[in-house]
Amino acid sequence: xxxxxxxxxxxxxxxxxxxxxxxxxxxxPVRPSKLRYNLGMLAVxxxxxxxxxxxxMDFGALLNLPASIIQYGQLMAAGVFQAPDxxxxxYWTQSFDAMFESVAIxxxxxxxxxxxxxxxxxxxxxxxxxLPVYIVVRFVLSVIRAVPEIIFAIAIMLPLFGFGSGGxxxxxxxxxxxxxxIGTLSKLISEAIEAVDxxxxxxxxxSGSNQMQMIRWAVMxxxxxxxxxxxxxxxxxxxxxxAILGVLGAGGIGALLSTVFGAREWDRIGIxxxxxxxxxxxxxxxxxxxxxxxxxxxxLRSDGGEPQExxxxxxxxxxxxxRVETDPAPQENRAAAGL
Amino acid sequence: MVTTSTAERRAAPQAATVRPEPPRPSGxxxxxxxxxxVLAFIVFWVIQESGDVLLIPLGxxxxxxxxxxxxxxxxxxxxxxxxxxARIGTMAAFGALxxxxxxxxxxxxxxFTLLEIPExxxxxxxxxxxxxxxxxxxxxxxxxxxxxxxxxxxxxxxVGCAIGLVLAMYASPVSSPNKGTSQTIKxxxxxxxxxxxxxxxxxxxxxxxxxxxxxxxxxxxLALLMFNIGIVAKLTSExxxxxxxxxxxxxxxxxxxxTQRNRLAILPQVLPGFVSYGxxxxxxxxxxxAALGIVGVxxxxxxxxxxxxxxxxxxxxxxxxxxxxxxxLVDMFSMYxxxxxx
Numbered sequence: 001x002x003x004x005x006x007x008x009x010x011x012x013x014x015x016x017x018x019x020x021x022x023x024x025x026x027x028x029p030v031r032p033s034k035l036r037y038n039l040g041m042l043a044v045x046x047x048x049x050x051x052x053x054x055x056x057m058d059f060g061a062l063l064n065l066p067a068s069i070i071q072y073g074q075l076m077a078a079g080v081f082q083a084p085d086x087x088x089x090x091y092w093t094q095s096f097d098a099m100f101e102s103v104a105i106x107x108x109x110x111x112x113x114x115x116x117x118x119x120x121x122x123x124x125x126x127x128x129x130x131l132p133v134y135i136v137v138r139f140v141l142s143v144i145r146a147v148p149e150i151i152f153a154i155a156i157m158l159p160l161f162g163f164g165s166g167g168x169x170x171x172x173x174x175x176x177x178x179x180x181x182i183g184t185l186s187k188l189i190s191e192a193i194e195a196v197d198x199x200x201x202x203x204x205x206x207s208g209s210n211q212m213q214m215i216r217w218a219v220m221x222x223x224x225x226x227x228x229x230x231x232x233x234x235x236x237x238x239x240x241x242x243a244i245l246g247v248l249g250a251g252g253i254g255a256l257l258s259t260v261f262g263a264r265e266w267d268r269i270g271i272x273x274x275x276x277x278x279x280x281x282x283x284x285x286x287x288x289x290x291x292x293x294x295x296x297x298x299x300l301r302s303d304g305g306e307p308q309e310x311x312x313x314x315x316x317x318x319x320x321x322x323r324v325e326t327d328p329a330p331q332e333n334r335a336a337a338g339l
Numbered sequence: 340m341v342t343t344s345t346a347e348r349r350a351a352p353q354a355a356t357v358r359p360e361p362p363r364p365s366g367x368x369x370x371x372x373x374x375x376x377v378l379a380f381i382v383f384w385v386i387q388e389s390g391d392v393l394l395i396p397l398g399x400x401x402x403x404x405x406x407x408x409x410x411x412x413x414x415x416x417x418x419x420x421x422x423x424x425a426r427i428g429t430m431a432a433f434g435a436l437x438x439x440x441x442x443x444x445x446x447x448x449x450x451f452t453l454l455e456i457p458e459x460x461x462x463x464x465x466x467x468x469x470x471x472x473x474x475x476x477x478x479x480x481x482x483x484x485x486x487x488x489x490x491x492x493x494x495x496x497x498v499g500c501a502i503g504l505v506l507a508m509y510a511s512p513v514s515s516p517n518k519g520t521s522q523t524i525k526x527x528x529x530x531x532x533x534x535x536x537x538x539x540x541x542x543x544x545x546x547x548x549x550x551x552x553x554x555x556x557x558x559x560x561l562a563l564l565m566f567n568i569g570i571v572a573k574l575t576s577e578x579x580x581x582x583x584x585x586x587x588x589x590x591x592x593x594x595x596x597x598t599q600r601n602r603l604a605i606l607p608q609v610l611p612g613f614v615s616y617g618x619x620x621x622x623x624x625x626x627x628x629a630a631l632g633i634v635g636v637x638x639x640x641x642x643x644x645x646x647x648x649x650x651x652x653x654x655x656x657x658x659x660x661x662x663x664x665x666x667x668l669v670d671m672f673s674m675y676x677x678x679x680x681x
Contacts, residue, residue, distance in 0.1 A: 048497050054490035055556040062557070068546045104448035107441060146666035150630045151659060154647055155470065159462035161455065170449035243535035244630050251449065254537065258634070261541045269545075273534065280533035290434075 072266055079267020080274050091268050095256065095275040102252035103283060105174045105245075106238035112178025113185050114231045120182060121189030121227075122215065127201075128193060137186075144183035152176040153245050170251030177238050177245065185234055192226040193219060229291045236287055239280060361426045368429040369419060372436055376415040379440050383408035387447065411443045469652030470659070477657040481642045485661070487556055488638035492624035495560050499567025500617040506568060507575035513587065514579050514601045525576070532569035539565045540631045559628060559636030566627065567620045571613075578612045579605060611680050618673035625669060629662055 082088055123129045123137045153176035161172040200218035209217065246254015253276060260268040384405050418439060422432040445451075506524055508514045515521040534542075540562035547558055586604035595603065632640015639658060646654040 044497070047493060051490035051493035051497075054486050055494055055560065056487065056490075059557075062547075065547055065561075072546060101448055104445035107445035108449050108451055111442060111445075142667060142670065143663055146626070146663040146670075147659065148626050148630045148662075150633065151643075151655075155466055155652070155655070156463055159466060160459055171451060174449050174451070240533075240535040244537045244633075247537055247541075247633055254535075257538060257541060261545055264545065273538065276535070276538065277530055277533045281529055284529070284533070 075266035076270030076273065079265075079270035082267065088271075091271050092275070095253070095268075095272045096279075098246075098253045098256040098272075099275050099279045101170055102242045102246065102254070103239060103279065105170050105242045105250075105252050106177065106235055108171075108174035109177025109181055109238050109242070110231060110235040112175060113181025113234060116178075116182045117185035117189055117231075118227065120186040121193060122219075124186055124190035125193035127196075128215070128219070141183045141186050144180065145187070147180065149176050149180040149241055150244055150248065152179050153248055153250050158248075158250065169249055173242055173245040173250030173252060176250065177241055180241075181234050181238060184237075185230060188230045188233075189223070189227055192223045192230065196222045225294045228294050232287045232291050236284055239283060243276070363426055364423065364429050364432070366423075369423050369432065372419055372429070372432055373416065376412060376419065376436060379415065379443075380408050380412040383411055383443060383447070407447070411439070414443075415439050466652050470656040472653060473656035473660055474651075474653035475657060477654045478661050481639065481658060481661075484637075484639045484642040485665075488625065488628045488640070489665075491556055491560050491563060491628055491638055492621055495563035495567055495624055496617060496621040498560075499564045499620065500571050500613070502564075503568045503571025504575060504613060506572040507579060508601055508605070510572060510576040511579035513582060513584075514597075514605050516597055524572075528569060528572050528576075531565055532573060534565075536562060536566040536627050537631065537634060539563075540634045540636050544635055556637045559631055559638060562631060562636065563624050563627060567624065570620055570623070571616050574616045575609060575613050578609045582608045611677075614680055615673070615677045618676060622666060622669045622673060625662075625666060 084092065120137060120141065123133055124141060126134055129137070153173060157172035157176040157179075158169055161169070161175060196219055200222065201214060204214045204218040242250075242252045243254040243257065246252040246256070247258040249255060253272065257269075257272055257276075260272055387405055387408055415436060418435050419432060422435060427435075506528060509516075509520055510524040510528055512518060512521045515524070540559065543558040543561040547561075582605055586608065587600060590600040590604040628636070628638045629640045629643060632638060632642070632644045635641065639662065643655055643658050646652075646658065
């Protein structure tokens with residue numbers, strides 16, 4: 001008993017000599033090696049430390065951050081909750097006007113993007129277009145996706161459309177958003193097209209339809225709900241993106257935002273931020289509702305399905321619904337779309 | 340029973356020649372939609388800014404009407420007529436109508452026109468030429484800015500993903516301690532997400548100072564951090580919602596605490612998705628930091644804005660080409676990692 005039992009396997013708990021020789025079946029499973037995991041974590045840690053030193057951050061600034069957040073937050077809250085006399089009411093209407101202009105910019109941008117994205121999506125789908133076309137279109141789309149909207153706005157759209165008749169360069173912003181939407185939209189649409197059910201395609205081919213007829217009668221009915229959902233996703237993304245363009249003078253809430261930040265008028269900053277949050281969340285809600293309706297059909301709640309969990313902003317959560325097998329855009333693509 | 344069924348069977352070949360048609364939608368509702376279109380026409384007329392007028396000579400009298408709203412009205416009515424003809428349901432017809440109205444309003448608000456392009460083309464041509472002829476020697480001179488940009492993206496991605504994971508655990512009803520917490524965190528998260536990244540950048544530059552004070556990267560990292568937290572928390576919490584309940588129940592049955600359950604039953608299931616969101620966010624960060632340069636948070640965006648303000652488009656083109664290459668490389672790298680993980 002005092003000497004360790006050398007014959008026992010690593011998982012053997014008995015201290016007596018086993019009646020049979022141990023083989024692999026008697027042992028507990030070997031714990032898998034964590035070496036690669038640990039090496040990966042180590043690499044991430046090294047990269048993190050290198051990045052922290054490489055960015056040249058000043059951590060002293062972080063010490064003052066809570067104090068300034070509280071100080072300026074109070075100023076902003078005071079601005080939001082002050083009694084709305086004529087001037088303050090003017091601030092609110094100005095903010096809402098600018099935000100609605102942003103929504104309009106995003107809508108026009110999404111429309112322009114949508115117009116081009118459907119044909120390009122077909123050209124970038126492997127099952128719909130020949131290989132050379134597919135490769136070229138895919139490459140062009142990744143280049144478009146790599147260029148930030150801001151570059152389209154400054155380099156091409158602002159000189160091309162000027163600051164517009166309405167002033168503020170809203171049209172230029174909309175066109176910049178439209179061009180940069182094409183990349184993501186076409187990619188998502190092409191993935192939806194690649195995922196279509198092959199049955200209708202085969203049957204339309206068997207009944208002698210040409211390529212256009214096949215697209216019209218076999219592909220479009222399958223992908224159209226997803227495509228509309230993708231367009232609406234992009235509309236939500238474009239509302240946020242239009243703020244960036246506004247800072248450059250391309251219209252919308254961004255122009256106002258940069259003006260009030262430039263003047264450090266904290267009460268107005270508070271008002272503008274509240275307007276942004278309210279309108280964005282409202283549009284997200286409406287868009288999520290429409291997407292839900294387009295994808296799942298109108299009679300979802302009445303047919304005794306399981307209750308939907310997407311309450312505030314989650315959009316459609318098709319993962320919850322066992323009957324829905326086609327996610328409008330797979331989640332990782334949603335991340336790519338900036339949502 | 341039997342006779343009727345055989346009668347039906349005998350009638351079936353004749354009935355099969357008639358193709359089934361969707362039911363005719365309610366004409367009354369369509370009339371109401373047309374009324375809505377007229378109402379929208381009046382609203383457009385009232386708010387319109389351009390004075391273009393359409394003259395309709397009728398022989399004895401010349402009617403006039405505002406040009407753009409009339410076009411809008413005609414488009415709306417034609418769309419309704421087409422929908423009615425194609426027997427499309429009233430809800431879908433209303434959707435089409437709302438789409439046209441929204442587009443009209445948006446187009447009117449931004450002053451949509453393509454007529455000015457030809458006369459303005461001369462402004463754009465030299466810029467495009469410069470973009471096609473980049474200053475290759477400039478690419479390497481901004482490497483310090485590139486280092487800052489990539490470092491900012493790495494730090495913001497790692498910290499943002501860590502915070503986002505914790506928030507997602509609290510936000511999903513599957514893994515949060517109670518429903519109140521989950522609702523609160525979800526509300527906070529949607530507020531975080533609704534402020535655009537440039538808004539966060541402006542806020543943090545105002546809070547702690549921008550490039551002018553040598554604090555650019557810090558403000559940029561904080562802005563990207565908030566941006567990342569919103570995205571990662573939302574996507575991950577949706578993944579947690581859809582997690583396989585078996586391991587969770589097993590953990591509960593064997594008496595795991597909430598932390599143990601989340602660590603051992605939920606985290607391994609969401610980890611591949613989480614890592615892939617992290618990689619996407621990293622790519623977004625590199626692109627966003629090019630945009631955030633305009634508000635003074637350092638990195639490659641600042642260098643690009645500097646060259647843009649000096650109208651040196653050859654240098655901008657050089658930076659842009661480097662940006663495209665870096666984004667494509669990151670894209671390929673993340674595709675590789677995801678393929679290894681999933």
